[in-house]
Amino acid sequence: MKPYTRYRYAKNWTALALCCVSGLIVLVPLGYILMYTVIHGLSALNLSFFTNLPKPVGETGGGIANALVGTLVMLLLSGVIAIPIGVLSGIYLAEFGNNTFGNVIRFMTDVMNGLPSIIIGVFAYTLVVIPMKRFSAIAGAVALSILMLPIIIRATEELVKLVPGHIREGGVAIGIPRWKVSLRIILRTAMPGIITAIMLSVARAAGETAPLLFTALGNRFWQARLDQPMAAVSLQIYEYAKAPYEDWHAQAWAASLVVIMMILVFKIIIRIVTKGEVKAAT
Amino acid sequence: MQTNAAAGILPAAPRLLMKQKKKGLGDDFFKYFVASVASIVLVIIILVVYQLISNSRLSIAKFGFGFITSSTWDPVAEQFGALPMIWGTLVSSLLGLVIALPLSLGVAIFLAELAPLFLKKWMITTFSFMVELLAAIPSIVYGLWGMFVLAPWLQTTIQPWLIAHFGSIFLFQGVPYGIGMMPAGIILAIMMVPIITSISRDVINMVPNTLKEGALALGATRWEAIKLVLGASKSGILGAVILGMGRALGETMAVTLVIGNTPQIKTSLLEPATTMASVLANEFTEATSDMYISSLIEVGLLLFLITIVVNVIARYLVWQASKNLVQSR
Numbered sequence: 001m002k003p004y005t006r007y008r009y010a011k012n013w014t015a016l017a018l019c020c021v022s023g024l025i026v027l028v029p030l031g032y033i034l035m036y037t038v039i040h041g042l043s044a045l046n047l048s049f050f051t052n053l054p055k056p057v058g059e060t061g062g063g064i065a066n067a068l069v070g071t072l073v074m075l076l077l078s079g080v081i082a083i084p085i086g087v088l089s090g091i092y093l094a095e096f097g098n099n100t101f102g103n104v105i106r107f108m109t110d111v112m113n114g115l116p117s118i119i120i121g122v123f124a125y126t127l128v129v130i131p132m133k134r135f136s137a138i139a140g141a142v143a144l145s146i147l148m149l150p151i152i153i154r155a156t157e158e159l160v161k162l163v164p165g166h167i168r169e170g171g172v173a174i175g176i177p178r179w180k181v182s183l184r185i186i187l188r189t190a191m192p193g194i195i196t197a198i199m200l201s202v203a204r205a206a207g208e209t210a211p212l213l214f215t216a217l218g219n220r221f222w223q224a225r226l227d228q229p230m231a232a233v234s235l236q237i238y239e240y241a242k243a244p245y246e247d248w249h250a251q252a253w254a255a256s257l258v259v260i261m262m263i264l265v266f267k268i269i270i271r272i273v274t275k276g277e278v279k280a281a282t
Numbered sequence: 283m284q285t286n287a288a289a290g291i292l293p294a295a296p297r298l299l300m301k302q303k304k305k306g307l308g309d310d311f312f313k314y315f316v317a318s319v320a321s322i323v324l325v326i327i328i329l330v331v332y333q334l335i336s337n338s339r340l341s342i343a344k345f346g347f348g349f350i351t352s353s354t355w356d357p358v359a360e361q362f363g364a365l366p367m368i369w370g371t372l373v374s375s376l377l378g379l380v381i382a383l384p385l386s387l388g389v390a391i392f393l394a395e396l397a398p399l400f401l402k403k404w405m406i407t408t409f410s411f412m413v414e415l416l417a418a419i420p421s422i423v424y425g426l427w428g429m430f431v432l433a434p435w436l437q438t439t440i441q442p443w444l445i446a447h448f449g450s451i452f453l454f455q456g457v458p459y460g461i462g463m464m465p466a467g468i469i470l471a472i473m474m475v476p477i478i479t480s481i482s483r484d485v486i487n488m489v490p491n492t493l494k495e496g497a498l499a500l501g502a503t504r505w506e507a508i509k510l511v512l513g514a515s516k517s518g519i520l521g522a523v524i525l526g527m528g529r530a531l532g533e534t535m536a537v538t539l540v541i542g543n544t545p546q547i548k549t550s551l552l553e554p555a556t557t558m559a560s561v562l563a564n565e566f567t568e569a570t571s572d573m574y575i576s577s578l579i580e581v582g583l584l585l586f587l588i589t590i591v592v593n594v595i596a597r598y599l600v601w602q603a604s605k606n607l608v609q610s611r
Contacts, residue, residue, distance in 0.1 A: 012503035019396055022388025023405075026479075029472045030412060033419065033427045085322055092316035101317070108323045114593035115586070116532020118559045119330070122566070122582040126333040146326060153323065179312030207420025210534040210559070214566045234535075237422050241429060241539060249430065256423045263418045 034260075041257025044250040049258075054220045054236065057245055064255050066222050070137070070231040071262075074216060075202055077141035077226070082148040083198055087187075089149075090156020090194075095182055097157070106157075113150035120146050121211040129215060137223070137230035140216030147211060148201035155197030159190040196270050203266040207259050209234035233259050330586070338580035340573055349580060355545035355561075357569070362577035364584060366545040370463070370555035371585070374537060375530040377467030377551065378474055383523060385471075386478035387512075393479075394486040395494075395508055413476045421473070425539030428469045433460040433540055436468075441552055455550045462554040465540040470533060474526040481525065481600065485518030486511060488607040515607070521599030528592040532585065534559040558585040 001009075052063030089109075093102055124143035129135055163186050171181035187194075209232075212218075218235035219228070233255050240252035335342075341349065341362060352363025389409070397405045437460030444454045489511045497507040512519070542554020543564050556564075558581050569575045 008503050008506070012505040015505040015508075016396060019388040019392045022385045023392050026385050026389055026475050027412065030415065032431075033424065033472075034415065036427060036431060037419075037423060085319055088316050089320035089323060092313075092320040096313050096317065097320075101321075105320050105323055108327045110597060111327055111590060111593065112323060114528055114532075114589055115330070116534065116559055116589055118532065118534040118562050119334075119582055119586050119589075122562065122579060123330045123333055125566075126337045126579070127329065130337075149323065149326075153320075178309045180308075182312065203418065207418075207422070209420065209422045210563060213563055217567070234420060234422055237426065238535065241422075241426050252426055256420075256426055259420055260418060260423065263420075267414070267418060 037253060037256050037260060040250070040253035042254075044254035045257060049251075049254055053222070057243075057248070060247060062251060064231075064233055064236050064251075064258065066219065067231040067233045067236040067255070068258070070216070070219070070223070071206060071233045073226075074137055074140045074144060074212075074230060074232060075205060077137065078144035078148060078205060079198070079202060081141065082145035082152060082201070086149050086152025086198075086201075087156050087194060089153045091160055091182060091187065093153065093157040094160035095186075109150045109153050112146070113154075115146075117147060117208055117210040118213075121213055121215055124211065124215045132227065134227070135215060135217035135229040137216055137226045137228065140212045140230060140232070141226075143211035143215045144205040144208065147205050147208060148198075151201040151204065152194075152197055155200075156190070156194050159193035159197070160186055162193075163189045192273070195273060199266050199270045199273075203263045206263055206266070207234055209238050213238075233262075334579060334583040334586060338576050338583050340576035341580045342576075344573065345577075349577075350584070353545075353547055357565070357571075357574050360571065360573050362573070362580075364558070364577075364581050366547050367556055367558040367561050367581055368584065369547045370541065370545075371531055371557040371559070371588075374463055374466040374470060374541065374555070374557055375527055377463065378470030378530050379523065379527060381467060381471035382474040382478060382526065386475050386522075386526075387482060387519070389475070389479045390482040390486055391508055391512075394483050395504075395511070409479070413480055416473070416476045420535075421533060422535040422539075424469050424473060424536040428465050428536060428540040429461070432468060433465045436460055436465055445552070452549045453551050456548075456552040459542065459552060459554060461540050461542045462552055463541065464551045466537050466555070466557075467551070469536045469540055470530045473533065473536065474530055477529060478519075478522045478526045481522035482515070482519045485515040485522065485600075485603055485607070488518075488604060489514045490607075515603065517599050518603030518607070521596050521601075521603060524592055524596035524599065528589050528596055531592060532559055532589050534563050538563045558582070558588075 048061055049063040050068065051065050052061060053066055054064065055062030089105065093105060096102065097105065120143050124139050124146070128139035128142050132139070167189060168181055168186060171185045172178060176185075212232050212235055216232055216235065217229040218239060219231040221231075223230050237252045237255045237259070240248040240255065243249075345352070345362060349362065349364055350368065351365060352361075353365040354361045354363045355366060356362070393402075393405060393409060437458045441454075441458035441460070441464070445456075445458065448454045493514060494507045494511055497510050498504070502510075537557055538560035541556060541560055543556045543560055544554040545556050545561070546553070548555065562578055562582055562585075566575075566578055569578055
């Protein structure tokens with residue numbers, strides 16, 4: 001073998017080996033983070049963690065009950081804002097969006113998707129907190145809904161476009177007005193997918209901290225009023241992480257585990273729901 | 283006969299027209315209704331720009347262009363310059379990119395070109411599962427891990443070693459703090475890898491096979507053929523890189539917990555720093571004076587502008603690359 005050929009072969013094998021190695025390197029930190037969270041989270045996790053309020057420093061047995069409820073309330077509220085706007089905008093883009101205005105909206109949706117979540121927080125602060133003169137669950141929900149909106153819009157557009165043309169033609173052929181075809185037939189056919197997209201956007205919003213920092217602010221007590229500061233699990237993790245107490249750090253890991261489990265449960269529900277629907281459809 | 287038939291049809295015709303007109307009205311209403319809902323997105327983006335500008339007018343008026351060039355960030359004296367944050371944001375993202383890019387390309391090449399057929403399906407499932415897991419882990423958990431696991435480890439093992447062996451290089455001068463620019467870059471790299479990998483894998487897959495086959499037929503080694511494929515997917519990979527950058531620039535929670543939040547400009551990666559996003563997360567609720575809040579919001583405005591420019595360039599590159607590759611097929 002000529003020396004140059006040997007050099008080329010050596011280079012070939014080194015490069016290919018490095019590619020394989022990089023695959024392993026990438027998997028290690030992710031696995032490590034997950035393992036660490038599970039191990040440290042489980043050791044601090046017990047039933048009272050889900051039912052108790054946060055305790056002051058020094059007292060053990062604090063929980064995140066109010067934060068769990070706060071997260072769920074704000075997710076629900078942001079869903080109420082984002083889902084109708086998102087789905088209808090998606091229908092517009094799919095059905096009438098082949099023009100300049102549609103492209104502008106598409107571009108703006110992409111811009112919105114790329115907005116750093118902290119900017120969304122600042123925006124919700126200027127839009128809701130300043131006029132209301134206090135931090136509130138509503139402001140948090142507005143921020144989260146801006147986070148969810150682009151995901152729902154683009155997914156609805158894609159899914160409505162996927163509905164086969166003959167279904168629409170069938171509806172129009174028997175004399176149903178086109179708008180009714182869009183809402184009652186096309187949208188219903190695309191529904192399982194859209195629900196998946198909505199759940200995905202909820203799962204993304206569930207773990208977000210940055211948009212809530214100066215909108216919902218966090219709260220160590222129960223709060224039923226939506227115009228008052230409200231607790232959220234992610235905010236609680238941040239507060240515990242910054243504090244210098246061992247006990248709080250352990251609780252931060254437990255809360256992290258709870259958030260990850262919550263998001264995974266959302267995702268598993270999505271899998272189950274969509275599989276069921278797909279079976280029912282075929 | 284003909285007149286009769288015409289007379290028979292004519293009375294019916296207006297009714298038919300009326301009915302159609304009525305249907306058209308419903309459709310028109312529906313169209314304009316969904317269009318107006320869709321324009322909410324446009325309104326929100328315009329509102330974001332307007333709110334950020336109008337709420338930072340105090341600091342824009344006082345500091346003007348000097349806000350970007352001054353490196354003083356002194357809330358007590360109310361002197362604000364965003365240069366340390368801009369520096370920290372750019373350097374931490376670049377550091378993340380330098381770590382993430384070779385790894386991502388390696389994984390993308392492995393998934394697209396190298397994985398043996400019987401492993402390929404399994405590998406790709408594992409990888410997409412990994413991407414999904416990454417999306418499931420909130421960024422605050424990365425921050426927590428970086429703060430309690432990565433930073434202490436860097437402080438006790440990696441950083442002393444770097445100082446002992448490469449201490450003369452400007453990148454590794456100083457004392458091992460643990461937290462600082464280095465863990466921030468590593469955490470950002472961990473978060474960027476899946477984005478860059480999945481997009482570059484798609485772009486590599488789009489390159490026509492004939493290119494690689496031609497090279498192999500001429501006696502090129504596999505790596506040489508792959509290099510050709512990489513050349514063809516250059517602009518798409520660049521787009522993926524910039525998209526990952528866009529994500530890293532705006533990343534808040536993970537960075538805030540590990541970067542040390544010190545507004546200073548140091549070339550050493552061991553020193554603590556701060557980013558535009560983390561200064562917002564850290565100081566916004568503590569800001570008391572109007573000028574302080576206004577300056578923080580101006581930092582937000584700058585971050586917004588940077589991420590928009592980066593994202594637009596990235597989308598354009600990815601779009602252009604996929605168009606060219608589809609055309610060349």
